[in-house]
Amino acid sequence: MKHILKALGAFSLALSLALALWASPLSPVAQAAEPEGEYAGYLVMLGERPAVAPILSGGEATLMAANDEREELLPLAENLGIYKADQLDDIQNLVWSGQVISAEPDYKAELFDVPDLETDHLDPTKPNDPYFIEQNQNLQYYLKDTDAYGVSIRAAWDAGLTGEGVTVAVVDSGLNLYHNDVPLKVARGRYYFYREEPNGRYSFVVNGKTHYYNYYSSDDVLDNYNGGHGTMVSGLIAANKDNGIGIAGAAPNVTLLPVRCFTATEGHLGGYVSNLISGVTYAMENGANIINMSWGIANDSAVLRTVITEAANQGCILIAAAGNDGLSSPCYPAAWDNVIGVGATDKTGYLANYSRRNDSVMVCAPGNEMWSLSNAQNDRYVKNAGTSFSTPLVVACAALLKEADPTMTQADFARLLQGNCDPVQFRSPADSAYGGYGIINLRKMLDDVGYAGATMTRGGDVLTVRAAYHPVESELVPPDGQAVLMIGAYNAQGHLLDSQTALVGLSGYGAYSLSAQFTDPNIATLRAFYLKNDGTLAAAAAPTMLTAR
Numbered sequence: 001m002k003h004i005l006k007a008l009g010a011f012s013l014a015l016s017l018a019l020a021l022w023a024s025p026l027s028p029v030a031q032a033a034e035p036e037g038e039y040a041g042y043l044v045m046l047g048e049r050p051a052v053a054p055i056l057s058g059g060e061a062t063l064m065a066a067n068d069e070r071e072e073l074l075p076l077a078e079n080l081g082i083y084k085a086d087q088l089d090d091i092q093n094l095v096w097s098g099q100v101i102s103a104e105p106d107y108k109a110e111l112f113d114v115p116d117l118e119t120d121h122l123d124p125t126k127p128n129d130p131y132f133i134e135q136n137q138n139l140q141y142y143l144k145d146t147d148a149y150g151v152s153i154r155a156a157w158d159a160g161l162t163g164e165g166v167t168v169a170v171v172d173s174g175l176n177l178y179h180n181d182v183p184l185k186v187a188r189g190r191y192y193f194y195r196e197e198p199n200g201r202y203s204f205v206v207n208g209k210t211h212y213y214n215y216y217s218s219d220d221v222l223d224n225y226n227g228g229h230g231t232m233v234s235g236l237i238a239a240n241k242d243n244g245i246g247i248a249g250a251a252p253n254v255t256l257l258p259v260r261c262f263t264a265t266e267g268h269l270g271g272y273v274s275n276l277i278s279g280v281t282y283a284m285e286n287g288a289n290i291i292n293m294s295w296g297i298a299n300d301s302a303v304l305r306t307v308i309t310e311a312a313n314q315g316c317i318l319i320a321a322a323g324n325d326g327l328s329s330p331c332y333p334a335a336w337d338n339v340i341g342v343g344a345t346d347k348t349g350y351l352a353n354y355s356r357r358n359d360s361v362m363v364c365a366p367g368n369e370m371w372s373l374s375n376a377q378n379d380r381y382v383k384n385a386g387t388s389f390s391t392p393l394v395v396a397c398a399a400l401l402k403e404a405d406p407t408m409t410q411a412d413f414a415r416l417l418q419g420n421c422d423p424v425q426f427r428s429p430a431d432s433a434y435g436g437y438g439i440i441n442l443r444k445m446l447d448d449v450g451y452a453g454a455t456m457t458r459g460g461d462v463l464t465v466r467a468a469y470h471p472v473e474s475e476l477v478p479p480d481g482q483a484v485l486m487i488g489a490y491n492a493q494g495h496l497l498d499s500q501t502a503l504v505g506l507s508g509y510g511a512y513s514l515s516a517q518f519t520d521p522n523i524a525t526l527r528a529f530y531l532k533n534d535g536t537l538a539a540a541a542a543p544t545m546l547t548a549r
Contacts, residue, residue, distance in 0.1 A: 039105035040194075040204040040272050043303040044073065044091055046081040046099045065093040074201070074215055076277045080310055082303050084215075084274050086202045102302045106274045109295045110331075111173070111229045111262060112321040113386035114354050127157075127241050129248040131371055131381065141347060142366035142393060143250055145443075149349040151365055151393055153250045155443035156400040158509035159451050160468035163251030163399040165406070168237055169283035169291045170392075171276060172230030174223035174260035176375040179231070181246040183238035187286070189221040189258035192278040194269040204269065213269060217278065221258040224265060228375025232384055233294050234258060235373035236392040237399070246381055247371055250396030259283055262295075273297060277307050284311040289402055292395045293320040293339075294388035296331030305336055312338040317402070317410045319395050321387035323356035335360035340414060344368070344390040345439055350425040355387055361436040363417050364424050365390040397442050404451040420444035443510055447473035451511075452541035454487070454528040456548065463489075463518045463548055467528035469541050470511040481506045483538055484531040485514040489548070492524040523548045 049070070050063065069091055073083035084106060085091050094100050131139045144150035156162075167187065177186065193216055194202065200212030223231045238256050239249035259279040263270035276295070283291050291311065297304070312318055322341040323331035334341035341360035344352040344367025352367050367390035374380040401416065402408050421438030450472035457464045465487050488499040500516035507513065518526070526548055530541035537543075 037105075037298060038108040040108070040269065041106045041202055041274070042085045042088055042091075042103050043076075043106050043273060043277070043301070044083045044085050044094070044103045045101040045303050045306060046070065046083060046094060047101050048081075049099065050097060062093050062096050066097040066099060069094050070099070074274075076274055077281045077307055077310075080306055082277060082306065084202075104299070104301060104303060106272045107297050107299050107301070109271050109273060109276055109297045110323075111225075111271075111295050112324045112331075112388040113227065113229055113232075113294075113384050114324055127248045128244050129241060129246055130244075131247040139369075139371050140247055142370065143248065149345065149347060149366060149439065151397060151440050152443035152509070153396070153400075155446050155470070155509040155511070156397075158468065158507050158513065159404075159446060159470035159511040160453050160455050160466055160513065161400045161403050161451065162241075162455070163238070163254035163396070163403055164455070166251070166289050166399040166402045167255045167257055167287045168251070168395060168399055169257040169259055169286075169288035170230055170234050170237070171259045171261055171279040171283060171291060171293055172233055172295070173225035173228070173262035174221040174230045174375075175234050175256070175258040176223050176228060176231045176373060176378065177221070179235075179373045179375075179378045181235065181239045181243065181373055183234060183249060183254075183256045184240055184252065185238075185255040187255050187257045188219060189260065190279070190282045191218050191220045191260040191263075192270070192275045192282075193217075193260075193263050193265070196267040196269075206269075215274075221260045223260070223375040225262050225375070226264060227384065228373070228382065229262065229294070229388065230258065230260065231375040232370070232372035232382065233292060233388060233392045236370065236389060237292070237396045239373060246373070250393060251399040254396075254399045257283060257286060257288055271295075273301055273304050277304060280307050280311055284314050284316050288316055290317040290319065290395055290398050292392055293318065293333060294386075294391045296321060296323050296334055298329065298331060300332055300335075304333065308333050308336060309338060312410065315409065317398050317413060319391055319398065321391045322358070322361045324354040324386050326354050326357060328357045330358050330360050331356060338410070340394065340410065340417075341436070342387055342391045342394050343434065343436060344385075344387045345424055348425070349422070349439065350427055351431050351435055352385070354385070355434070357431060357434045359433065361434055362414065363394055363421060363436045364439050365393040366439075394440055397440055397445070400442065401445060401449070404446075404453070405449065416445045416448060420448050446470045447510060450475070450541070452530050452538070452544060454526070454544040454546055456526065456546045461519055461521065463523065463526070464515060465518070465526050465528065465546065466513060466515045467530070467544065468511050468513040469530040469538060471538065471541070475538075483512045484535070485512060486529045486531065487514065487516045488527050488529070489518045489520060489523045490525045490527065491522045497523055518548075
């Protein structure tokens, strides 16, 4: 029922605007009800240009005028027919010629934070980042095991998963590229903004006064937003791990794609749906496997939904914050069916008081007292709260699982969430419908699907290989909980040059692992095998091959 109502609501908005235009093409704005909420211009979705002039008085002239109007609009996602108009007057002939599918205000989006600002080889399950270390007040509780109401990220680390090979786009306020703990792998991002200029193309009313703007994009992704929202989100996903400072990112080897759509630069406007349409489009066109959207709008936008649907059709995993304020009204895009909506829990596993109470929540993750990178000082960390910061934890879990299985789709990830989460606690029985499947638990998800892999690092002439095998829970190696791991080194002709083998036990996080070092300069490939005690290949754990030279 909720989906029917959402569709009817979107159609009603588009139809009311279109009818207003049709009824009075000389003064459409006067006929349309004033939209609620802050907006800047209008988003227009157009169909194909008609091949034959419509049967209207002066049809050929109307069609020519409509073509001229189309050329004057700002193309946001031209392949999807999405444009921006300053005023509804600008599309009258497009309406008369039947080319307008929908028209809606370009609303301002909201970032979902609740500001609370403060300012040698190690065991991979115990990084040396001081905010992670237990003795330091357990500040990164949210990454740890379920008894601390975290999401059990260490199960993935123990299995050798770091997010390698996965691209995560953070469509937000940018990234502090100069922070000491900045993610290791940052792809070239983009900044979408309106700049105030005399005789600008778009006239927006800001604080009661009309200003004129033009629309631009650039590669300046530096985060200057109050509180550094995008920098915090990015740090939670991929801050440098095992560097002896600050925090550990949950998926530290992902390739982070920062897309800046919110800004505090004087004379610039950002954070409107039009900016976000450009940002999501950039992300999907530049290799994003997963898109983090820690923001939302109150209005069901047909135009933004079209872009989100296109990203989903292209295979992006879409994850969005469900919203703050503890209200029951939905926020978009989290409320759409092709997006995973994320709610927040507190440090004791209860549904956070600010987490939205609606059925868009598919899964929850910790959202209180979240420490991450500062955008203002390169050696400082800040604390914040909100579904904005629950969302990157779910994104990081998706990235780690995507590394384990590159074929994983959003539907696969959603199926894994069902049945592999921990219960959310509720202070009110009325809230019990708003925790989704529960608090995400990566250990349980890996127990469900299993993982076998190996990673290699090079230090001078030394090759260090770490092999790991996280079996499906039903396929644990009986009876003594031990498995044989073997790493073999081969030359270019496929002859074995060296090997190391160990009988290893199951770690506390559910994986068998072995690290080995090799120095022979003739090594071309390395292979990791995962064997049962009887010498047969462990179930569902195919050998892993690495190219050495």
